[in-house]
Amino acid sequence: MPPYIHLSSHGLTSYLISFLKFSDKNSKDPTMACKLLCLLILVTFVSQGYGCDRSNLTLKQSKTGNLYKDVTEWEVRVTNPCPCDFKNVKLTCTGFKSVLPIDKSVLSKSGKDCLLINGQSVGYKSDYVFRYVWATSFNFKILDATIACP
The missing domain is CATH 1.10.287 (Helix Hairpins)
Structure with missing residues (x-):
């Protein structure tokens, strides 16, 4: 690229x-x-960044290979390939659970949605990664994000 x-x-x-x-x-x-x-x-x-929109953000999940009390640890990676930052990234999280609690500054749940990193920016060519522990992967999807171009 x-x-x-x-x-x-x-x-x-x-x-x-x-x-x-x-x-x-x-x-x-x-x-x-x-x-x-x-x-x-x-x-x-x-x-001006008009070539960027929320669809540029990608979300991928994978097993880390780690177990916590025989329960799988999952890694969620949100990637921004766009030259603009995205802030206030919201994910679907209806029914989301983790055996280990996730710090609210990483993922804060509000109703059916979750806010990533307290609304802070996911910058250009950067990944934001968090992990959770559950028997199966959760079907996270990006719901919304605000574009922030310099």
Whole structure:
């Protein structure tokens, strides 16, 4: 995956507008201005993080191989491949239980939902991992998250 490059949309906009003016005067191809304008819009959206949404977050579970009193330990990994952070990540947790208690700063349950890390950010190219102990894996799903772009 290529590294994320933060672009200043204002600086890029100024550059492309001056390029469009130059192209208009020196080109016989009227579609060039349209292509560059489309490129400008696309780059502006991407630089502002509009290419990211909650569906970019992934959640995977696996057995750790550890047992607690003959009960399986599970690892949950939430990964953010997006150049923006996600905060207030909420997971489904109806009926969720663990033999060992989970610190509320890691996963706090409220009704049918759970809030991950007290609503703090899951950053770009980072994983947030927590573990629980239960006989079977729980069907966690990402319900909601707030995008936070720089």
